[in-house]
Amino acid sequence: QQQVKQSPQSLIVQKGGISIINCAYENTAFDYFPWYQQFPGKGPALLIAIRPDVSEKKEGRFTISFNKSAKQFSLHIMDSQPGDSATYFCAASKPNTPLVFGKGTRLSVIA
Amino acid sequence: EAGVVQSPRYKIIEKKQPVAFWCNPISGHNTLYWYLQNLGQGPELLIRYENEEAVDDSQLPKDRFSAERLKGVDSTLKIQPAELGDSAVYLCASSLGGLEKNIQYFGAGTRLSVL
Numbered sequence: 615q616q617q618v619k620q621s622p623q624s625l626i627v628q629k630g631g632i633s634i635i636n637c638a639y640e641n642t643a644f645d646y647f648p649w650y651q652q653f654p655g656k657g658p659a660l661l662i663a664i665r666p667d668v669s670e671k672k673e674g675r676f677t678i679s680f681n682k683s684a685k686q687f688s689l690h691i692m693d694s695q696p697g698d699s700a701t702y703f704c705a706a707s708k709p710n711t712p713l714v715f716g717k718g719t720r721l722s723v724i725a
Numbered sequence: 726e727a728g729v730v731q732s733p734r735y736k737i738i739e740k741k742q743p744v745a746f747w748c749n750p751i752s753g754h755n756t757l758y759w760y761l762q763n764l765g766q767g768p769e770l771l772i773r774y775e776n777e778e779a780v781d782d783s784q785l786p787k788d789r790f791s792a793e794r795l796k797g798v799d800s801t802l803k804i805q806p807a808e809l810g811d812s813a814v815y816l817c818a819s820s821l822g823g824l825e826k827n828i829q830y831f832g833a834g835t836r837l838s839v840l
Contacts, residue, residue, distance in 0.1 A: 620767075646827045657729070657816055657831030658768065703767045707827055712758060712781060715767030 617641060618706050620716030627723050633691040635719045637704035640685065644706040648713070649678065649689045652701045661702070662689070694723045727751070729832035731817050737838045743805035746835045750798070750819030757794055758829065759802050760816040768816055768831075774800065804837075812839045 619638045627633045637647075648663035664671045664678040664687065671678045677690040691698055701720050705713040730749040738744050750757050755776050760768035771790065773781040776797035785792065789808070794800040804811055814836050818829040 648827070650831075655833065657818070657833050659831065660828060663827070705767075712770045712773050713768075713827070713829060715769070717767050718765065 617714045618704060618716045620704050620719060622719060623717070624720045625722070627694045627721065629694065629696060629723055629725045631694050631723075633689075633694045633698065633721055633723070635689045635702050635704070635721070636686065637688065637706075637716050638684075638686045639706050641706070641708065642685070643708045645709060646707045646713075647678070647680065647687050648705050649676075650703045650705060650715075652703065652718075658703055691721075694721075696723045696725060699723050729817055729819055729830055731815075731832035731835055733835055734833065735836050735838075737840065738807055739840050740809055741806040743803065744807050744837060745801055745803045746815050746817075746837075748800045748802070748817030748832060750800070750817070751821075751830055753821065754819035754830075755797070755822045756820045757800050758818040758820075759792060759800070760818065760831075762814040762816055762834065764813070771802070771815075807837070807839045809839050812837055 621636050649661045650658035651661045652658040662673050662676045664680050666682050675692045680687045699722050701718045703718045704716040707713045732747050757774040759771040762768045772785045772792050774794045777794050792802045814834040816834045818831045820829045
């Protein structure tokens with residue numbers, strides 16, 4: 615059973631547009647929800663993270679929206695740039711447990 | 726500050742051969758993780774160490790996989806014998822602990838190809 619479901623699998627966005635990636639989870643004990651960015655040949659790198667006590671967190675062009683009642687969270691990339699082209703993973707964890715990752719979204723930003 | 730260092734970056738072996746991967750975590754990070762990442766998938770945990778103790782190894786196929794973290798710093802992951810299905814990227818990550826326990830820093834990974 616997949617604990618974190620991520621969609622879409624791939625996404626193509628025009629330069630300057632908004633990229634939106636969604637994740638849904640089942641376990642209400644999860645209390646930490648990060649997004650990781652991975653470029654080819656590199657390991658995942660933490661992009662932004664949120665805890666369930668807030669509904670939104672913004673860092674630069676990246677925003678996490680969190681809906682606790684729906685058990686969903688999403689990543690929004692504003693003013694998407696070609697350099698944002700990468701694979702994005704959502705993840706979740708309970709206290710003192712390792713992260714559970716989604717299957718990833720391959721984002722392509724085209725000029 | 727150096728990040729998580731893994732070696733080798735690439736490894737090609739024939740099936741039934743043994744293989745070992747090495748990881749040097751960020752200095753001071755007590756928690757170390759080994760993940761398996763198949764093509765087009767997210768990382769999946771194989772084993773987690775708190776210092777030198779393996780605290781979560783339920784997903785490690787113990788018939789062929791083994792890991793160790795001597796002195797609570799560097800770690801090695803071994804496969805013996807390797808099978809075709811083991812072809813994947815093996816990622817190592819580390820975290821500081823305490824309030825930053827969830828913040829994991831990943832190495833670049835070792836890409837294993839089993840022929």
